Amino acid sequence: MELVGLMAERYVKIRYRGSSLGVFWSLLNPLAMTSIYALVFGHAFGHYYGPSVFDYLFAVFIGFVTINYFSSSSAQALQSIVNNGLLLNKMRVPPSIFPVATVAANSIQFVWTVVPLLALLTLIIGRNPLGLPLLIFPLAGLLMVTLGVSLITAAAHVYYRDVPHIYDLINFVIFVGTPVFYPLGIVSATARPLIQWTPISLIVEELRAIVILHRVPTLASFLVMGLWAVVVLAMGRLVFVAASRNFMDRL
Amino acid sequence: MTQHDRRIWLENVSLVREIQHEASMDLKRSVFDLLRGRYTKPERRTVLDTISLEVRQGERVGIIGPNGAGKSTLLKVMAGILTPTTGAVEVHGVTAPLIEIGAGFDPELSLVDNVVLYGVLLGVPRERMLARAAEIIAYAELEPYATAMVKTLSSGMVARLGFAVASDVTPDVMLIDEVLSVGDEHFRAKSSERIRHFWESGITCIIVSHDLHFVGESCDRVLCLEGGRITFDGPPRAAVRFYLDTV
Structure with missing residues (x-):
């Protein structure tokens, strides 16, 4: 546990050394993305979200920060064990600390930058102080899903070194398959369930409901999301434990 | 020997490792090969072969043998870095x-x-x-x-x-892989001094070395390893002679 904390601290430290903005750099990417997408798609999709252009802006921003956290954590975790292969050959260290610390580092950054913003938006835009405690559910779900997927990608990379290329593609599919910048309403009725009930979509929609729409997400959405979170994390753990028996032959 | 002063205990430890080739580390290739019905079983190599060993508190054990005999692997098994395929390992203390x-x-x-x-x-x-x-x-x-x-x-x-x-x-067991001296002349002397201190303070030491003179003079007991098996286990000088006769 101490080791995970220390490792996570080290990742955060190295990533943001020498920049005066520090961890706030991580907001730059979603802010830039939000502006570009709003510029291009705001006119076409804006009215699905509300009368003001800001409604679309905030919705897209929430989408980007969520998917960004997920894809950068899992993509970084993917490399983490192979990158520390040398160390694992010289010292007795449980391999799981590397993906876990990577996700922890990304979570620290997320909690310092994105979460306060979400809370602020909940109070100002959603005018919904009661929504604040509700934020816990989608955020905990996001952490669990990300951790589960990260354990699987990290283990897969130990076995097959071409996994990063394949995972790039998968990440793109997840991005397009999640209503980040387009409203669910434009998707055909046949394809919609495929998109609507994926874990990341559920989390994005729940966050939007709480933060900007002043709504409580449906119980069904919470339940399905919670189920996903538990299943993905349990699967990640299972796959990792089974795979780690043969790690040392492949590092 | 009582249970109490036993520091390291290995029973029938074998380690089989898979030998990886470039192709087997490529998912796309592996899947295509599988689809074409060309599944190749991974190659396996026995690195350690039914090794049984007991080291008492304070014993200084040298391990010698040719390259690829499994010396460093044996040390890594004792350090808990590698888990044996079969057999049991117990190491007591820090x-x-x-x-x-x-x-x-x-x-x-x-x-x-x-x-x-x-x-x-x-x-x-x-x-x-x-x-x-x-x-x-x-x-x-x-x-x-x-x-x-x-x-x-x-x-x-x-x-x-x-x-x-x-x-x-300050460990109870030191596992050393040819790192007796590091740095320049000045630091070399300093580090040797520290090692000697450990060496003489009753700490259990296992050392893998090609320095036959050192091993022959300073250890209490020496193991010869070849092909993953212990071929000799006994007094240092006899072990060195045995090793020199076999190479």
Whole structure:
């Protein structure tokens, strides 16, 4: 546990050394993305979200920060064990600390930058102080899903070194398959369930409901999301434990 | 021998490793090969073959043998880095593996941060490492670089730092893989001095070495390893003679 904390601290430290903005750099990417997408798609999709252009802006921003956290954590975790292969050959260290610390580092950054913003938006835009405690559910779900997927990608990379290329593609599919910048309403009725009930979509929609729409997400959405979170994390753990028996032959 | 003074105990330890080829590390190729019905079974190699061994408290055991005999692997099994395929391993007490020290350093972090990280990787609590960091860096004679990044050090300095951290703990069992002396002449003398101190203070030491003179003179007992098997286990000089006769 101490080791995970220390490792996570080290990742955060190295990533943001020498920049005066520090961890706030991580907001730059979603802010830039939000502006570009709003510029291009705001006119076409804006009215699905509300009368003001800001409604679309905030919705897209929430989408980007969520998917960004997920894809950068899992993509970084993917490399983490192979990158520390040398160390694992010289010292007795449980391999799981590397993906876990990577996700922890990304979570620290997320909690310092994105979460306060979400809370602020909940109070100002959603005018919904009661929504604040509700934020816990989608955020905990996001952490669990990300951790589960990260354990699987990290283990897969130990076995097959071409996994990063394949995972790039998968990440793109997840991005397009999640209503980040387009409203669910434009998707055909046949394809919609495929998109609507994926874990990341559920989390994005729940966050939007709480933060900007002043709504409580449906119980069904919470339940399905919670189920996903538990299943993905349990699967990640299972796959990792089974795979780690043969790690040392492949590092 | 009583249960009590037994430090290391291995029973019928075998380690079989898969030999990886480039193709088997490629998912696309593996899937295509599978679809074409060309599944190739991974090649396996027995690195350690039914090794049984008992080391008592305070014993200084040397391990000699040709390259690829499994010497370092045996040390890694004792250190808990590798898990045997079959058989049982028991090691009692705090273990300090001096196996290619310095591998745990992050070149992007400062010396102080690295010392703490390395110590925690070795199992020392963080608080203790924070308190010890200054002294460890002083021992390595690298105080002027304390806040510099490790990548600015020369390779000899990195080795000195590695030795300083790894040898700072007082272990019950030391596992040494040819790292008796590091750095320049001056530091070499200093590190040998520390090793000698460990050597004489009754700590259990296992050392893998090609320095037959050292092994023959300084160990209490020597193992010869060949093809993953123990071919000789006994007094140092006899072991060295046995080894020289077989090569």
